[in-house]
Amino acid sequence: MKQTVYLSDFRDAFNRMDRGNQFSYEALELIYDYLEEVDPDSELDVIAICCDLCEMTYEEAAEAYSIGEGDDLNPEDIPQAVIDYLNDETSVIGTTDETIIFANF
Helix, strand or coil: CCCCCCHHHHHHHHHHCCCCCCCCHHHHHHHHHHHHHHCCCCCCCHHHHHHHEEEEEHHHHHHHCCCCCCCCCCHHHHHHHHHHHHHHHCCEEEECCCEEEEECC
16 A cells, blocks of 8 residues: 655654654755655655764764865855765755755765
């Protein structure tokens, strides 16, 4: 049996699984759109999504992956440096004003 999941259902599923704080409101929409584009018939598995994808601020990602370390990046250059690095290393799902959503690697 197949059930159509809309964006509101998708967000609700994360809350029901106590994963409502795993991703921001905006990130959940980006993830939903990405999954719909890649495989509209995929099964909704909240835990798998939480294991497979990550959302970090640009600063968190720069620190976690040593992006720009020793390069004296200006703060305004950090987002693009993070996007460039993660595009080279993994799949970037999308960005918000303050965060980037990408596949764990």
